Amino acid sequence: MSGIRQIYGKEIARIFRDKRMVFSVFFLPVVIMVVIMSIMNNLIAGMEDDIERHTPVVCISNEPESFGEFLKAADLQYEIKNISGEKEKRQAEADILNGAADLLIEFPETFQADIEGYADGDAIPQVKTYYNPSEDYSSAAYAEISEGTLEAYRQALLQERIGNLEQVTVFTVNTDNEDMIIQDEQKAGGKAIGMMLPYFITILLFAGAMGLGVDMIAGEKERGTMASLLVSPVKRSSIVLGKVFSLMTVSGLSSLIYIIVMVVCMPMMMESMTGTDGTGLDISLSAKQILMLGALLVVIAFLYSTIIALVSVFARTMKEASTYIMPVYMVVLVVGLLTMFASGKTAGYSYYIPLYNTALVLKGILAQEVTAAQYLIAFAETVLLGGALTGLIVKAFESEKVMSS
């Protein structure tokens, strides 16, 4: 017991004494995360502003007089290019393709006459629009003009034709209903966060533990300081546990910091991505949720620490250990991604797959959808697996082939 405590204390002291280590474990990732988030934020906001400021370039063939008047009356500013003939239409299409123009509206040649002289049974004139979905300006122009302005234009023409529109409006849908969205705000917020959080927790936790674990075990072997522990009377198992626990503490602590930063930054992100103020995503957690999350995070940190420690024991140098650990990191990344995009019903057996089940349960806790059985299975399995790996590490520590060559 005392051996574990001494080793633990030394490892923790080693990390916190080293300013560079503290910086790279605790601050650097946070700084990077905040920088990336604010860059994304600015870029998205800048993009939206830019599209708003851009005056759509609209090519119109056979523009009816009433359309021009309609635009002027509605005070809509477009850069209109009137075209006629096949050749100019080709040119307009090419312009849309290369971004010089945003939208092409093609009226039938006899549009004005057709609608003015419309009688029951006549063919209804068709207006065609063309745009380029890969160009942001073009997409925006299509959304605004083809779906908005033309619709308004049609309403205006209709009014001209039949006078009072209310006669033909049988009913409207949601023109005056602010409360149309019914959802548990907390659950919705949890769901959105629940989608991303397990992913970030898994990678951040693993990434944090990775560098430290490699240094703590392979690095210590490489530097020759492990041997000094091996000739002291501490049990091999105490060395292993002391190291695994300290790794767990530090990586857990660092991931906790990342999560706090993320939860604080999340509304900011949502705001810029959806244009809403982000307050719709209420992320207040109940005491029970926090407890469940906390306990699960502790055992996940334990499992990750043992995985990393086990891989590092078999490496002679830190470089070798980093190479060995990469494929494991990939697996963790993929598992995280799988849970992030997994939707619909999760098969029951998924809760028995180690690593994957913890990510599922994390997600479930945040979305308030996890059952006690699922939680306990994932929890127990993670502890048992971590314990088994610890046993393997101790075995490796007892092997001279592994420890001194």
Added chain:
Amino acid sequence: MIEIRNLTKIYKLNRKQMRESRTKNPLKTAVDDLTLTARKGEIYGLLGPNGAGKTTTLRCIATIIKPTGGEIYVNGKEVRSQPEAVRTEIGFLTSEIKLDEQFDVDYMFRFFGRLHHVPADVLKQRREELFEYFGIRDFAHKQIKELSTGMKQKAAIAVSLVHDPDIVIFDEPTNGLDIITARSVTDYLRKLRDEGKLVLVSTHIMSEAEKLCDRIGIIIDGRKVAEGTVEQLYAQTGTGDLEDAFFELYRMNRREE
């Protein structure tokens, strides 16, 4: 007391090691049927050329590696069945064991003191004594990485003796030290012997072995080829100087390759 009975250590070489030593044989016999006994109150020296198997023997005693054959008893405790008990009895020093560069000497000293369950007041006393003797006070609060080779060696010696072990095993303790520092180390080993402790050292420096050791075991190619006091070795080989005696034994026992 250290009793080594028919110790054999065979390393399994990996491909890289086989290539480096230009051999196709994956087995390397580093220690071959070695038997010796070292007692309380004496300085026993293992003398042998590079690669003779001195370090290997000492590492087996210190339970860092396991014997392939034979037994080793340290104060009656067997290395394979009671490794932790053996490690409590000994202070072990070798150049491959290093102190954590990030910490200062004082931290390391206290850390290993606690690992050895040295009570706080005793630890303080040990620290006074060893830091004073080896002149560590001046750099006790410097990080290990800022120390010179000699300072590091002194720190390592002090740390290995923190628990006042009955048996002191030092692998080439004066390696890399200037004569003044080397002298203070050998003087300290004599002091330990005079206090009734067992000191086991390895060396390939003839003059050191001649002056320091009460008994010498000469090891060549993993086998003990002669043992005794300096005078006994002179008598055995008909020489009057350890270097001559050593060459004589080396000539007779070198394995044909």
